[in-house]
Protein backbone atom coordinates (compact mmCIF):
# COMPACT_ATOMS: atom_id res chain seq x y z
CA UNK A 1 0.00 0.00 0.00
CA UNK A 2 1.30 3.42 -0.98
CA UNK A 3 1.80 5.62 2.04
CA UNK A 4 4.07 7.99 3.86
CA UNK A 5 5.34 7.91 7.41
CA UNK A 6 6.42 10.95 9.41
CA UNK A 7 8.50 11.01 12.53
CA UNK A 8 11.11 12.70 14.68
CA UNK A 9 14.62 11.35 15.15
CA UNK A 10 16.67 12.11 18.27
CA UNK A 11 14.90 15.51 18.68
CA UNK A 12 17.18 16.66 15.85
CA UNK A 13 15.47 15.77 12.61
CA UNK A 14 11.97 15.75 11.15
CA UNK A 15 11.83 12.68 8.93
CA UNK A 16 9.41 11.49 6.26
CA UNK A 17 9.60 8.39 4.08
CA UNK A 18 7.23 7.63 1.22
CA UNK A 19 6.43 4.69 -1.04
CA UNK A 20 4.32 5.25 -4.15
CA UNK A 21 4.70 2.44 -6.69
CA UNK A 22 0.98 2.22 -7.57
CA UNK A 23 0.56 6.00 -7.55
CA UNK A 24 3.35 6.50 -10.08
CA UNK A 25 2.09 3.55 -12.14
CA UNK A 26 -1.34 5.24 -12.37
CA UNK A 27 0.36 8.45 -13.55
CA UNK A 28 2.34 6.46 -16.13
CA UNK A 29 -0.79 4.80 -17.52
CA UNK A 30 -2.95 7.93 -17.48
CA UNK A 31 -0.40 10.00 -19.39
CA UNK A 32 1.25 7.17 -21.34
CA UNK A 33 4.60 8.33 -19.96
CA UNK A 34 7.90 7.23 -21.49
CA UNK A 35 10.39 5.48 -19.18
CA UNK A 36 12.28 8.73 -18.55
CA UNK A 37 9.08 10.74 -18.08
CA UNK A 38 7.81 8.11 -15.63
CA UNK A 39 10.91 8.60 -13.50
CA UNK A 40 10.75 12.40 -13.74
CA UNK A 41 7.01 12.84 -13.13
CA UNK A 42 7.10 10.09 -10.50
CA UNK A 43 9.83 11.85 -8.54
CA UNK A 44 7.94 15.17 -8.68
CA UNK A 45 4.74 13.46 -7.46
CA UNK A 46 6.63 11.83 -4.58
CA UNK A 47 8.37 15.11 -3.77
CA UNK A 48 5.03 16.93 -3.64
CA UNK A 49 3.74 14.17 -1.35
CA UNK A 50 6.74 14.57 0.98
CA UNK A 51 6.19 18.33 1.21
CA UNK A 52 2.44 17.88 1.83
CA UNK A 53 3.21 15.58 4.78
CA UNK A 54 3.26 18.53 7.20
CA UNK A 55 -0.16 19.90 6.19
CA UNK A 56 -2.73 20.15 8.97
CA UNK A 57 -5.77 21.42 7.07
CA UNK A 58 -7.68 19.83 4.22
CA UNK A 59 -7.48 23.11 2.34
CA UNK A 60 -3.69 23.16 2.19
CA UNK A 61 -2.16 22.35 -1.19
CA UNK A 62 1.27 22.51 -2.71
CA UNK A 63 2.06 22.91 -6.39
CA UNK A 64 5.50 22.12 -7.78
CA UNK A 65 6.40 23.34 -11.23
CA UNK A 66 9.71 22.48 -12.86
CA UNK A 67 10.11 24.86 -15.80
CA UNK A 68 13.29 23.56 -17.37
CA UNK A 69 14.53 23.66 -20.96
CA UNK A 70 14.76 19.85 -21.18
CA UNK A 71 12.70 17.86 -23.69
CA UNK A 72 9.89 16.78 -21.33
CA UNK A 73 9.54 20.03 -19.33
CA UNK A 74 7.63 21.62 -17.79
CA UNK A 75 6.49 19.17 -15.11
CA UNK A 76 3.70 20.02 -12.66
CA UNK A 77 2.43 18.23 -9.59
CA UNK A 78 -0.06 19.07 -6.86
CA UNK A 79 -0.46 17.39 -3.47
CA UNK A 80 -2.86 17.94 -0.59
CA UNK A 81 -3.12 16.87 3.00
CA UNK A 82 -4.82 13.54 2.27
CA UNK A 83 -2.19 12.80 0.53
CA UNK A 84 -3.60 12.74 -2.99
CA UNK A 85 -1.27 13.76 -5.76
CA UNK A 86 -1.76 14.53 -9.43
CA UNK A 87 0.63 15.72 -12.10
CA UNK A 88 1.89 15.68 -15.64
CA UNK A 89 4.67 16.78 -17.94
CA UNK A 90 4.32 18.70 -21.20
CA UNK A 91 5.95 16.09 -23.47
CA UNK A 92 5.17 12.71 -21.89
CA UNK A 93 6.24 10.50 -24.81
CA UNK A 94 9.80 11.78 -25.22
CA UNK A 95 12.37 9.07 -24.45
CA UNK A 96 16.03 9.82 -23.69
CA UNK A 97 19.14 7.66 -23.79
CA UNK A 98 20.30 6.34 -20.42
CA UNK A 99 22.85 8.50 -18.61
CA UNK A 100 26.56 7.58 -18.53
CA UNK A 101 25.81 5.77 -15.22
CA UNK A 102 23.15 3.67 -16.99
CA UNK A 103 20.26 5.47 -15.31
CA UNK A 104 17.12 7.14 -16.65
CA UNK A 105 18.38 10.65 -17.39
CA UNK A 106 15.90 12.73 -15.40
CA UNK A 107 18.31 15.68 -15.09
CA UNK A 108 18.65 16.00 -18.84
CA UNK A 109 14.90 15.47 -19.38
CA UNK A 110 14.11 18.33 -17.00
CA UNK A 111 16.93 20.64 -18.10
CA UNK A 112 17.98 24.01 -16.73
CA UNK A 113 15.49 26.61 -15.62
CA UNK A 114 13.39 27.43 -12.58
CA UNK A 115 11.51 25.52 -9.91
CA UNK A 116 8.35 27.30 -8.73
CA UNK A 117 6.56 26.26 -5.56
CA UNK A 118 3.09 27.53 -4.65
CA UNK A 119 1.64 26.84 -1.21
CA UNK A 120 -2.10 27.42 -0.79
CA UNK A 121 -4.05 27.68 2.45
CA UNK A 122 -7.57 28.79 3.18
CA UNK A 123 -7.86 32.50 4.03
CA UNK A 124 -4.24 33.12 3.15
CA UNK A 125 -2.67 34.57 0.04
CA UNK A 126 -0.87 31.78 -1.80
CA UNK A 127 2.85 31.74 -1.03
CA UNK A 128 5.09 31.42 -4.07
CA UNK A 129 8.79 30.65 -3.94
CA UNK A 130 11.24 29.97 -6.72
CA UNK A 131 14.83 28.83 -7.14
CA UNK A 132 16.99 27.96 -10.14
CA UNK A 133 16.92 24.24 -10.96
CA UNK A 134 20.21 22.77 -9.69
CA UNK A 135 20.57 19.36 -11.31
CA UNK A 136 17.06 18.57 -12.54
CA UNK A 137 17.22 15.30 -10.58
CA UNK A 138 14.27 16.64 -8.51
CA UNK A 139 15.43 15.54 -5.03
CA UNK A 140 18.46 17.90 -5.09
CA UNK A 141 16.28 20.69 -6.40
CA UNK A 142 13.64 20.33 -3.69
CA UNK A 143 16.34 20.25 -1.00
CA UNK A 144 17.86 23.42 -2.47
CA UNK A 145 14.44 25.09 -2.54
CA UNK A 146 13.75 24.20 1.11
CA UNK A 147 17.16 25.49 2.16
CA UNK A 148 17.13 28.74 0.16
CA UNK A 149 13.49 29.72 -0.01
CA UNK A 150 12.10 28.33 3.25
CA UNK A 151 15.36 28.40 5.28
CA UNK A 152 15.00 24.78 6.41
CA UNK A 153 18.18 22.75 5.88
CA UNK A 154 16.89 19.58 4.24
CA UNK A 155 17.92 16.45 2.38
CA UNK A 156 15.61 14.87 -0.18
CA UNK A 157 16.15 11.51 -1.88
CA UNK A 158 13.76 10.27 -4.57
CA UNK A 159 13.85 7.25 -6.85
CA UNK A 160 11.64 5.54 -9.42
CA UNK A 161 12.56 2.20 -10.97
CA UNK A 162 10.87 0.97 -14.16
CA UNK A 163 11.20 -2.42 -15.85
CA UNK A 164 12.01 -3.03 -19.53
CA UNK A 165 8.37 -2.52 -20.54
CA UNK A 166 8.10 0.70 -18.55
CA UNK A 167 6.05 -0.69 -15.64
CA UNK A 168 6.89 0.89 -12.31
CA UNK A 169 8.79 -1.56 -10.10
CA UNK A 170 9.31 0.82 -7.20
CA UNK A 171 8.90 4.50 -6.34
CA UNK A 172 10.03 5.93 -3.04
CA UNK A 173 11.57 8.86 -1.29
CA UNK A 174 12.86 10.34 1.93
CA UNK A 175 12.90 13.85 3.40
CA UNK A 176 15.07 14.81 6.36
CA UNK A 177 14.75 18.31 7.82
CA UNK A 178 17.20 19.61 10.38
CA UNK A 179 15.81 21.35 13.46
CA UNK A 180 17.41 24.67 14.50
CA UNK A 181 20.41 24.32 16.80
CA UNK A 182 21.54 20.89 15.61
CA UNK A 183 25.35 20.69 15.65
CA UNK A 184 27.52 20.60 12.57
CA UNK A 185 28.82 17.21 13.74
CA UNK A 186 25.31 15.73 13.74
CA UNK A 187 24.66 17.10 10.27
CA UNK A 188 27.88 15.59 8.94
CA UNK A 189 26.91 12.22 10.47
CA UNK A 190 23.49 12.46 8.83
CA UNK A 191 25.03 13.29 5.45
CA UNK A 192 27.30 10.23 5.74
CA UNK A 193 24.32 8.01 6.51
CA UNK A 194 22.40 9.35 3.54
CA UNK A 195 25.43 8.99 1.25
CA UNK A 196 25.70 5.32 2.21
CA UNK A 197 22.03 4.69 1.61
CA UNK A 198 22.53 3.59 -1.99
CA UNK A 199 19.69 3.61 -4.49
CA UNK A 200 16.35 4.16 -2.75
CA UNK A 201 14.40 2.69 -5.66
CA UNK A 202 16.49 -0.51 -5.62
CA UNK A 203 16.05 -0.84 -1.86
CA UNK A 204 12.26 -0.56 -2.18
CA UNK A 205 12.31 -2.97 -5.11
CA UNK A 206 13.72 -5.60 -2.76
CA UNK A 207 11.26 -5.21 0.08
CA UNK A 208 12.19 -1.97 1.83
CA UNK A 209 9.30 -0.03 3.41
CA UNK A 210 9.17 3.55 4.75
CA UNK A 211 9.31 2.12 8.29
CA UNK A 212 12.27 -0.18 7.64
CA UNK A 213 14.18 2.59 5.88
CA UNK A 214 13.70 4.95 8.84
CA UNK A 215 14.59 2.11 11.28
CA UNK A 216 17.82 1.61 9.40
CA UNK A 217 18.75 5.30 9.31
CA UNK A 218 17.53 6.32 12.76
CA UNK A 219 17.44 3.44 15.29
CA UNK A 220 15.64 5.58 17.90
CA UNK A 221 13.08 7.47 15.82
CA UNK A 222 9.50 8.12 16.94
CA UNK A 223 6.66 7.66 14.52
CA UNK A 224 4.19 10.56 14.44
CA UNK A 225 1.81 9.75 11.64
CA UNK A 226 1.03 7.55 8.69
CA UNK A 227 -0.99 8.73 5.69
CA UNK A 228 -2.07 6.87 2.56
CA UNK A 229 -0.86 8.14 -0.81
CA UNK A 230 -2.98 8.01 -3.98
CA UNK A 231 -3.06 9.47 -7.46
CA UNK A 232 -6.33 11.35 -7.44
CA UNK A 233 -7.74 14.28 -9.37
CA UNK A 234 -10.63 16.51 -8.32
CA UNK A 235 -11.66 17.44 -11.87
CA UNK A 236 -15.26 16.96 -13.02
CA UNK A 237 -17.49 17.68 -15.98
CA UNK A 238 -19.17 20.37 -13.91
CA UNK A 239 -15.84 22.14 -13.40
CA UNK A 240 -15.17 22.09 -17.15
CA UNK A 241 -18.73 23.39 -17.76
CA UNK A 242 -17.90 26.42 -15.67
CA UNK A 243 -14.67 26.84 -17.63
CA UNK A 244 -16.59 26.78 -20.89
CA UNK A 245 -19.16 29.27 -19.58
CA UNK A 246 -16.35 31.62 -18.63
CA UNK A 247 -15.22 31.67 -22.29
CA UNK A 248 -18.20 33.97 -22.92
CA UNK A 249 -21.07 34.12 -25.41
CA UNK A 250 -19.02 34.82 -28.54
CA UNK A 251 -16.67 31.88 -28.04
CA UNK A 252 -19.53 29.50 -27.22
CA UNK A 253 -21.52 30.67 -30.28
CA UNK A 254 -18.43 29.99 -32.41
CA UNK A 255 -18.16 26.48 -30.93
CA UNK A 256 -21.83 25.79 -31.73
CA UNK A 257 -21.36 27.00 -35.33
CA UNK A 258 -18.67 24.33 -35.82
CA UNK A 259 -21.36 21.65 -35.26
CA UNK A 260 -18.88 19.37 -33.52
CA UNK A 261 -18.88 18.11 -29.95
CA UNK A 262 -16.24 19.79 -27.80
CA UNK A 263 -13.69 17.63 -26.02
CA UNK A 264 -12.00 19.03 -22.94
CA UNK A 265 -9.04 17.29 -21.33
CA UNK A 266 -7.80 17.62 -17.75
CA UNK A 267 -4.06 18.28 -17.89
CA UNK A 268 -3.42 16.72 -14.50
CA UNK A 269 -5.09 13.33 -15.00
CA UNK A 270 -5.78 13.20 -18.76
CA UNK A 271 -9.49 12.55 -18.17
CA UNK A 272 -11.57 13.62 -21.18
CA UNK A 273 -15.01 15.26 -20.97
CA UNK A 274 -17.15 15.48 -24.09
CA UNK A 275 -19.75 18.23 -24.54
CA UNK A 276 -22.43 17.79 -27.21
CA UNK A 277 -23.71 20.77 -29.21
CA UNK A 278 -26.90 20.54 -27.14
CA UNK A 279 -24.89 20.84 -23.93
CA UNK A 280 -22.90 23.79 -25.30
CA UNK A 281 -26.21 25.48 -26.17
CA UNK A 282 -27.31 25.01 -22.55
CA UNK A 283 -24.05 26.56 -21.34
CA UNK A 284 -24.57 29.51 -23.71
CA UNK A 285 -27.83 30.29 -21.91
CA UNK A 286 -25.90 30.51 -18.63
CA UNK A 287 -23.09 32.62 -20.08
Ligand SMILES: [Zn+2]
Pocket residue numbers: 233234235266267268269270271
Ligand atom coordinates in the same frame (compact mmCIF):
# COMPACT_ATOMS: atom_id res chain seq x y z
ZN1 LIG B 1 -8.28 15.61 -13.66
